[in-house]
Amino acid sequence: VQLQASGGGLLQAGGSLRLSCAASGRTFSDYDVAWFRQDSGKEREFVGCIRRSGGSTYYADSVKGRFTISKNNAKDTVYLQMNNLKAEDTAVYYCAAGRPVLSSIRDGKMYYHWGQGTLVTVSS
Numbered sequence: 124v125q126l127q128a129s130g131g132g133l134l135q136a137g138g139s140l141r142l143s144c145a146a147s148g149r150t151f152s153d154y155d156v157a158w159f160r161q162d163s164g165k166e167r168e169f170v171g172c173i174r175r176s177g178g179s180t181y182y183a184d185s186v187k188g189r190f191t192i193s194k195n196n197a198k199d200t201v202y203l204q205m206n207n208l209k210a211e212d213t214a215v216y217y218c219a220a221g222r223p224v225l226s227s228i229r230d231g232k233m234y235y236h237w238g239q240g241t242l243v244t245v246s247s
Contacts, residue, residue, distance in 0.1 A: 124146050124147070124148045124149035124150075124151070124153075124154065124220055124236050125146070125147045125148045125236070126144055126145070126146060126218050126219070126220060126236055126237060126238035126239075127144070127145045127147070127238055127239070128142060128143070128144050128216065128217060128218045128238035128239060128240060128241045129142070129143050129144075129145070129241055130142040130143050130241055131215075131216065131241030131242045131243045131244075132242075132243065132244070133244045133246070134208065134244075134245060134246070135245070135246050135247075136208060136209055136210055136245055136246065136247045137207060137208065138208050138245070139204070139205060139206045139207075139208065140205045140208065140243060141202055141203065141204050141205070142158070142202065142203040142205070142216055142218075142241060142243070143200055143201070143202055143203075144156060144158075144200065144201045144202075144203075144218030144238055145198070145199065145200045146199040146200070146201075146220070147199075150196075150199055151175070151194065151196070151199050151200075151201060151220065152175060152196065153175060153222075154175050154220035154221060154222060154236070155172055155173065155174050155175050155220070155221055155222060155223060155228065155234075156172060156173050156175075156192075156194070156201040156218060156219070156220050157169065157170070157171065157172035157173075157218070157219050157220075157221070157228065157231075157234055158170040158171055158172070158192065158203045158216060158217070158218055158219075159216070159217045159218075159219060159231055160212075160214035160215065160216045160217070160243075161214055161215050161217070162213060162214040162215075165214075167217075167231055168183065168185075168214070169183050169228075169229040169230075169231070170182070170183055170186055170190065170203070170216070171183060171186060171190060171192050171203070172192065172228050172229075173192045173193070173194055173201060174225075174228075175222070178194065180192050181228055181229075183229075185211075186205075186212075189205065189206050189207045189208075190203060190204065190205050190206070191203075191204040191206075192204075201218060203216065203218075205243070208243075208245045209245060209247075210245050210246065210247040211245075212243060212245050213243060213244050213245045214242075214243060215240040215241065215242050215243075216240065216241050216242075216243055217237055217238055217239075217240045218237070218238040219231065219234035219236060219237045219238070220234060220235075220236040220237075221233050221234035221235050221236065
């Protein structure tokens with residue numbers, strides 16, 4: 124499956140942004156889809172994921188209550204709605220698809236399809 128992430132941009136703290144991750148080549152229904160982010164000089168960080176079975180979502184503590192992941196099966200697109208953005212949310216955001224077990228959903232090595240990344244810059 125090929126992934127195309129989009130929707131990044133520059134905005135002020137407190138604002139909202141929605142990222143999209145569109146699949147092609149194979150349907151998302153076969154995969155868990157996760158969002159990761161990486162800021163310059165920092166390690167890649169798990170943001171959240173939506174499971175292929177049942178659509179359960181899981182989030183990093185740093186974004187819980189502010190970010191929401193959803194999926195449109197008809198469009199084969201996964202969304203990351205980001206509200207109340209903070210300067211520390213600044214990063215390149217990547218979507219990824221894989222089939223991890225629940226205990227490994229935060230491990231980037233468990234995802235074998237990655238999008239190209241979209242930059243989110245939040246000014247304080």
